[in-house]
Amino acid sequence: MAAPKRVVIVGGGISGLSAAFALLEQAGSKDAPFQCMVVEGQDYLGGKILTNRRDGVITEGGPDSFLTTKPAALSLCEKLGLSSQLINTNQENAQTFTYSKGRLRQFPQGLISMVPTKVGPLFHSGVLSWAGIVRMGADWIIPRRASTNAEETLAEFFSRRLGSEAFDRLIEPLVSGIYAGDANELSVDATFPHLVELERKHGSLIKGALAMQRARPSHKPNGKARTLFTTLRGGLGDLITSLTERLSAAGVSLRRGTNVRAVHILGSQADPSYRLELEGGDVLEAEAVILATPAYVSASLLRPFDDEVSTFLDQIPYASTMTISMVFPEPEVKRLIRGYGFVVPRVENRSLIAATWSSMKWAERAPAGQCLFRC
Incomplete structure (x- = not known):
């Protein structure tokens, strides 16, 4: 019997944990045993997904939801048995505002997957x-x-399809609210591939969005249609908890608080193996390595044996953001707020890119009588 293949995944964020889970699925379907270790530099797993719970308040240090137009996250939740914990945005508060030309204005209704389809609003x-x-x-x-x-x-x-004004005032603030990056640097194929497909198939974003609306079933098999954004009732941290429990139960080793200092290739190019040097002096050997790390970290690990790839990775820009969550007594603020929150276009030249009334957008985010804000 062949020895199990050893796989080391560098990075224990959602990408690294999902990669380990995918390997488990693949190994099970092909009856190909393997040994897997996830190595994470922080003393916790989950990366940018960081849910905090205190005094009945649920806050998110990173993303607070995910797009349902990208089915991979929904599929992962289903495989982990979390589908029943998914919640939609509160439809009774389904309004979003934008800070435009000196004041808050209601974001126009009729956007289908970020594409405007109604002139009146x-x-x-x-x-x-x-x-x-x-x-x-x-x-x-x-x-x-x-x-x-x-x-x-x-x-x-978006400027080519909808014009620069529509991009600056409508699309860009929504994109910034999701990715917090510069739309002049983000690839549309990587971020919204379904919109590229709409143009290819229908010749127009508006035609494609209307076709999507007509084709959308009026109900789901389980009776629960999904809104554009969805999250878990207890916060996205529950996804990380379920993943780590499933991986640990399957024998995947999860090593926290350890950085990988260097990766070396052993053997021939046709049949390579790898040696990983860890901080503290430990060494790991593996037949396969997956880098689930930020591009600049991957660049430093790859540079000794692939300078060209490392150079490309080093050129990927990153945005620096800060998220602040605040809780206020509901009587003091409820009459001043409506909807889910607001976005701020970059053309307004403000430091703030978005604010969310979290307890109005999602259920069970704060105790009765309190309002949770996030900006």
Whole structure:
């Protein structure tokens, strides 16, 4: 019997843990035994997913939800038995605002997967000028992009389809609220591949969004349709807890508080193996290594034997953000707020990019009589 393949995953965030879970599935389906270790530099697992619970208040240090248009997260929740814990946004508070031209304005209704489809709400919101609305509507007749291997940024894609004003005032603040990055640097293929497919298939984002709406079933098999964003009742940290419990039960070793200092290739290129040097002097050997680390960390580990890839990884920019959660007595603030919160376009030149009334957007985020805000 062949010895089990040894796999080391560097990085214990959601990517590294999901990679370990996928390996478990693959090994089970192919009857291919393996030994797996996840090595994480922090003393906790989950990376940017960090849920805090105190005095009945649930706060998120990182993301507070995920997009249902990307089915991988929903699928993972289902495999972990968490589907019953998924909750939608509170539809009775389904309003979002944008800080535009000196004040908060209601974000226009009729956006389907971030694509505007109704003229009336756009006009009444005052977010776009008439010229901007007309240019946005030209998406209906602008030819689709010719087939090419060249990637577009989000800014290039949306400006080409909907116009620069619609991008600056409507799309960019939504993108920043999700990714907190610069739309001039983010790839549309990597972030919103379904929108690229809408253009390819329908020749227009608006036509494609309307086709999506018509094709969407009126109900799900379990009777629960999903909103654009969804989360777990107890916070996204429950996803990390379920993943780590499942991995530990399957024999995956989870090593916290240890950084990988270097990776060395042993053997031939046709049949390589690897030696990993850890801080503290420990050494690991493996037949396969997965780097689930930030690009700049991966670049430093790969540089000794692949300088070209390391150079590309080093060129990937990162955004620095701060998240602040605050709790107020409900009587003091309830009359001043509506909806889920607001976004701030970059063209407004403000430090704040978004604020969420978390206890109005999600159920069970704060005790009765309290309002939880996050910005």
